[in-house]
Amino acid sequence: MAQEVRGVIAPGKDEPVRIETIVVPDPGPGEAVVRVQACGVCHTDLHYKQGGISDDFPFLLGHEAAGVVESVGAGVTDVAPGDFVILNWRAVCGQCRACLRGRPWYCFDTHNARQKMTLTDGTELSPALGIGAFAEKTLVAAGQCTKVDPAVSPAVAGLLGCGVMAGIGAAINTGDVGRGDSVAVIGCGGVGDAAVAGANLAGAAKIIAVDIDDRKLAKARTLGATHTVNSKETDPVEAIRELTGGFGADVVIEAVGRPETYKQAFYARDLAGTVVLVGVPTPEMKLELPLLDVFGRGGALKSSWYGDCLPSRDFPMLIDLHLQGRLPLDAFVTETIRLDEVEKAFERMHHGDVLRSVVVF
Ligand SMILES: NC(=O)c1ccc[n+]([C@@H]2O[C@H](COP(=O)([O-])OP(=O)(O)OC[C@H]3O[C@@H](n4cnc5c(N)ncnc54)[C@H](O)[C@@H]3O)[C@@H](O)[C@H]2O)c1
Ligand SMILES: [Zn+2]
Numbered sequence: 001m002a003q004e005v006r007g008v009i010a011p012g013k014d015e016p017v018r019i020e021t022i023v024v025p026d027p028g029p030g031e032a033v034v035r036v037q038a039c040g041v042c043h044t045d046l047h048y049k050q051g052g053i054s055d056d057f058p059f060l061l062g063h064e065a066a067g068v069v070e071s072v073g074a075g076v077t078d079v080a081p082g083d084f085v086i087l088n089w090r091a092v093c094g095q096c097r098a099c100l101r102g103r104p105w106y107c108f109d110t111h112n113a114r115q116k117m118t119l120t121d122g123t124e125l126s127p128a129l130g131i132g133a134f135a136e137k138t139l140v141a142a143g144q145c146t147k148v149d150p151a152v153s154p155a156v157a158g159l160l161g162c163g164v165m166a167g168i169g170a171a172i173n174t175g176d177v178g179r180g181d182s183v184a185v186i187g188c189g190g191v192g193d194a195a196v197a198g199a200n201l202a203g204a205a206k207i208i209a210v211d212i213d214d215r216k217l218a219k220a221r222t223l224g225a226t227h228t229v230n231s232k233e234t235d236p237v238e239a240i241r242e243l244t245g246g247f248g249a250d251v252v253i254e255a256v257g258r259p260e261t262y263k264q265a266f267y268a269r270d271l272a273g274t275v276v277l278v279g280v281p282t283p284e285m286k287l288e289l290p291l292l293d294v295f296g297r298g299g300a301l302k303s304s305w306y307g308d309c310l311p312s313r314d315f316p317m318l319i320d321l322h323l324q325g326r327l328p329l330d331a332f333v334t335e336t337i338r339l340d341e342v343e344k345a346f347e348r349m350h351h352g353d354v355l356r357s358v359v360v361f
């Protein structure tokens with residue numbers, strides 16, 4: 001029996017979001033229905049609403065979520081009704097070329113539910129990142145459900161499902177930050193601050209936070225930044241070099257997604273250092289660099305997709321570290337809101353007022 005629940009949809013390009021009745025089918029083979037307890041508001045939801053990701057309107061928004069599995073379809077063995085889970089957008093297939101080479105964090109064929117959630121008139125919805133969790137219940141592929149310790153608050157846990165994992169993973173997985181490294185993070189929103197926290201967790205000796213907003217820099221300090229640079233007032237490349245004995249940082253993480261900040265990251269790193277791009281650029285952006293500098297400075301220029309995370313490995317581990325008091329994930333929840341306040345949360349995000357607003361059900 002399909003169920004009817006309330007959910008937030010983006011009806012068309014740049015139109016305000018609204019609450020609609022969503023029809024959630026019973027889980028088919030390999031699928032699960034999850035009762036959502038909390039879902040964070042991410043920049044990517046805003047991109048969907050603005051038509052920046054695809055034209056497949058209407059979207060069912062929301063994808064940074066945690067909740068309890070309500071029912072599972074045939075053949076599902078990894079999760080069962082009652083399990084507390086974080087939803088992920090990397091349900092690895094086990095069969096693509098990345099998975100077969102033992103690199104499932106690059107999986108090129110991740111799973112989503114096969115059946116569609118719809119409006120009551122039958123209109124099919126496109127769930128954001130294959131999740132669609134600004135809804136009381138959502139239908140996903142069972143592999144999108146990662147079990148974690150239920151002692152954690154759902155509002156905190158859900159954030160690991162996207163932006164916070166992307167930032168932490170950019171530092172600990174893609175950037176491979178190690179004990180004693182110097183790290184600079186350019187752009188300290190939710191993702192950049194998570195990279196700061198990740199670098200701290202990995203034992204970085206120096207963590208330089210760069211942003212154009214002093215409020216963000218103050219927050220970065222509470223998450224482990226040892227130095228801060230307001231790049232509106234100070235040249236960040238000079239400042240980072242000065243703070244690292246004149247050399248540049250071992251790892252520089254770009255969490256804005258713009259050519260000018262990428263260039264700063266490129267020149268603020270030490271010889272043979274690593275640049276990690278976790279900010280997402282738009283299609284029209286171009287980058288120009290002297291090829292000789294690319295060669296002569298050596299090292300690694302990497303992009304980080306979803307923090308190169310493997311949900312089954314990283315989510316339970318990071319939740320455990322949080323519960324032990326070693327990873328302050330609660331610092332990312334600026335406010336909890338109701339389902340009908342998502343549009344307002346987009347405005348607050350736009351003005352830089354929040355790291356994350358989280359819808360709590
Ligand atoms: N790679 C991934 O898998 C992944 C996942 C989630 C989000 N992202 C991307 O990460 C980026 C950051 O996301 P967020 O949620 O933290 O966004 P956000 O808007 O909360 O943060 C961006 C931060 O960058 C700062 N900033 C803007 N211009 C700057 C400049 N010129 N120099 C320095 N700082 C500047 C802002 O003040 C803000 O603090 C976005 O591009 C987002 O799409 C990537
Ligand atoms: Zn795969």
Ligand SMILES: [Zn+2]
Pocket residue numbers: 042043044045063064162163
């Ligand atoms: Zn997200």
